[in-house]
Amino acid sequence: xxxxxxxxxxxxxxxxxxxxxxxxxxxxxxxxxxxxxxxxxxxxxxxxxxxxxxxxxxxxxxxxxxxxxxxxxxxxxxxxxxxxxxxxxxxxxxxxxxxxxxxxxxxxxxxxxxxxxxxxxxxxxxxxxxxxxxxxxxxxxxxxxxxxxxxxxxxxxxxxxxxxxxxxxxxxxxxxxxxxxxxxxxxxxxxxxxxxxxxxxxxxxxxxxxxxxxxxxxxxxxxxxxxxxxxxxxxxxxxxxxxxxxxxxxxxxxxxxxxxxxxxxxxxxxxxxxxxxxxxxxxxxxxxxxxxxxxxxxxxxxxxxxxxxxxxxxxxxxxxxxxxxxxxxxxxxxxxxxxxxxxxxxxxxxxxxxxxxxxxxxxxxxxxxxxxxxxxxxxxxxxxxxxxxxxxxxxxxxxxxxxxxxxxxxxxxxxxxxxxxxxxx
Amino acid sequence: xxxxxxxxxxxxxxxxxxxxxxxxxxxxxxxxxxxxxxxxxxxxxxxxxxxxxxxxxxxxxxxxxxxxxxxxxxxxxxxxxxxxxxxxxxxxxxxxxxxxxxxxxxxxxxxxxxxxx
Numbered sequence: 395x396x397x398x399x400x401x402x403x404x405x406x407x408x409x410x411x412x413x414x415x416x417x418x419x420x421x422x423x424x425x426x427x428x429x430x431x432x433x434x435x436x437x438x439x440x441x442x443x444x445x446x447x448x449x450x451x452x453x454x455x456x457x458x459x460x461x462x463x464x465x466x467x468x469x470x471x472x473x474x475x476x477x478x479x480x481x482x483x484x485x486x487x488x489x490x491x492x493x494x495x496x497x498x499x500x501x502x503x504x505x506x507x508x509x510x511x512x513x514x515x516x517x518x519x520x521x522x523x524x525x526x527x528x529x530x531x532x533x534x535x536x537x538x539x540x541x542x543x544x545x546x547x548x549x550x551x552x553x554x555x556x557x558x559x560x561x562x563x564x565x566x567x568x569x570x571x572x573x574x575x576x577x578x579x580x581x582x583x584x585x586x587x588x589x590x591x592x593x594x595x596x597x598x599x600x601x602x603x604x605x606x607x608x609x610x611x612x613x614x615x616x617x618x619x620x621x622x623x624x625x626x627x628x629x630x631x632x633x634x635x636x637x638x639x640x641x642x643x644x645x646x647x648x649x650x651x652x653x654x655x656x657x658x659x660x661x662x663x664x665x666x667x668x669x670x671x672x673x674x675x676x677x678x679x680x681x682x683x684x685x686x687x688x689x690x691x692x693x694x695x696x697x698x699x700x701x702x703x704x705x706x707x708x709x710x711x712x713x714x715x716x717x718x719x720x721x722x723x724x725x726x727x728x729x730x731x732x733x734x735x736x737x738x739x740x741x742x743x744x745x746x747x748x749x750x751x752x753x754x755x756x757x758x759x760x761x762x763x764x765x766x767x768x769x770x771x772x773x774x775x776x777x778x779x780x781x782x783x784x785x786x787x788x789x790x791x792x793x794x795x796x797x798x799x800x801x802x803x804x805x806x807x808x809x810x811x812x813x814x815x816x817x818x819x
Numbered sequence: 820x821x822x823x824x825x826x827x828x829x830x831x832x833x834x835x836x837x838x839x840x841x842x843x844x845x846x847x848x849x850x851x852x853x854x855x856x857x858x859x860x861x862x863x864x865x866x867x868x869x870x871x872x873x874x875x876x877x878x879x880x881x882x883x884x885x886x887x888x889x890x891x892x893x894x895x896x897x898x899x900x901x902x903x904x905x906x907x908x909x910x911x912x913x914x915x916x917x918x919x920x921x922x923x924x925x926x927x928x929x930x931x932x933x934x935x936x
Contacts, residue, residue, distance in 0.1 A: 525911075572907050572929045573821040573906045573907045573910075583908070
């Protein structure tokens, strides 16, 4: 643990360097440490202690050549200290013995890549365990695996920092109290659990993607975090078609993020987006991953959604969009997970492929479906189809309904504009 | 090893009919045997019908005794097991095989284990 890396003045303020290194390495270190100390809270506290030690000693000794290994060793030592001082843990003696054994190992396997990756998988599955409520899973995943602080997560989900802090604490307490194991699930439940993990990651992405202009700086972070998690999963489970499919889907959406809102913060519909603002790098990567996923011949919902998005981005212009194929894909998606939202999207696609009346026919039953009756996009789509079918009066009513239901200022402005365009104003 | 209570809740209505009862008993016997194989120290009981329950409260020094369970619910506590399991996933696995789950539910509650002094 000597002056390994040396200290270059252009690295900047030592405290800032330590902070940056910790943010990068924290996820992997925590994953390993939780396995070694057997407790989430203890592991986090120990890593915090190690951070304080780093800030104190790195300016003097230099940044270590293997920062993750340094942090892990330092954190484990501090976990031992904390554990000795805690009287109440049931298996304290066992844990201390195990930690002492790890500490005295001659051949440190600290930071060995495959071991760390196994632990990161354990951490993801534990954070996304179905025994935790969905808000808790999301918060815990972002806190433990993402690079975000509690305050940043709180702001991203529009709750107070203390609320978010409590949510995370309770989740950790439940993991300890209910005996949620720290492991990759057994084969019999793995497919279900993996679906749960992907659902959490996609939820995080959608929270960021749906952010209105005013919140974009904070909430846009969520898209990056979700993609990072998606990449981690793709690295850890490269053979799973849906893992690849989800990453492809997120990249293809994210590629268009900048074009969704114009320079004054107004929402821009897909067919009028400035395609030069699309990130071609992300699109290429997304398409490549989708192809990789499809080659595995295990179709699934994320792959289908990615394929639909791919058809949108591959069209040379909005007019050349292959709506027929998109409608067919929504049909297959509806078979897999018949949800009213999927049916809505299919109706919209059919409305383009076969004309507005065909779309309106499919939309009919949805308007009576209580699950989706209060869903703003349903009424916005209804309005659009009515307008194109020539029924301005009904279209106006539908736009008004959509405006009533919209919770987003940018969205509302766009809908108001379409409503007044109807009146010729 | 952690201990879990499996609380067996049956639907108030729509449970097995009188004709279906013998087959149902057989399923429960097999289920209990499988749990006992996993934990020889297993304890558990079927509870008598909720119609035979009596609830006791003491309010302002006055003992109140009422006919029926503590709350009227759509699902009724029908029985329980207490079983040692290495972790929650194992307990959840046992719960998922309980005959009741197709028409009722099982609550899996960790039992308080006090640390050795």
